[in-house]
Amino acid sequence: MSLAEADLQQGYSIKETAERTGMSEDTIRYYEKIGLLPRAKRKGNSHRIYSDSDLNRMLLVTCLKKTGMSLDDMRPYLDLSLDADLSQYPELHVMILNHRQKIIEQIASLQQIVDFIDVKIEQGNLGPQTCELAGDRKQMPRGRKAKAKAKA
Secondary structure, eight states, X not given: OOHHXXXXXXXXXXXXXXXXXXXXXXXXXXXXXXXXSOOOEEOTTOOEEBOHHHHHHHHXXXXXXXXXXXXXHHXXXXXXXXXXXXXGSHHHHHHHHHHHHHHHXXXXXXXXXXXXXXXXXXXXXXXXXXXXXXXXXXXXXXXXXXXXXXXX
């Protein structure tokens, strides 16, 4: 058995990969199809096989997705090694700082909503009053397609 064959034997099936990453098998296949993840290596029987490196990349995708980052926006980060210094990539560093700022604004907006609800709970009623919530409430980030559709 060659080294390459031995490596394939020690990888993870798509089912094991899904269990370890929390992604569904369909999501993994889809991310491969759209090029977000590299094509999986294949065993002799053509079954997909994933390495620890593949799993780490999938976990990064999951984490970035939880931040509200779109799949398109996360692509350039996935091209970097996991130990890459973001400060060496000024454009990506600025992008992630901007993403962070949007999240901070969302948190502030949500805190304002919680404060409003707390006042209503304290008052014990919804009594008439002017709404002090900012009319320009921040929304969760949307993907580029949704943004384009909203502008149309």
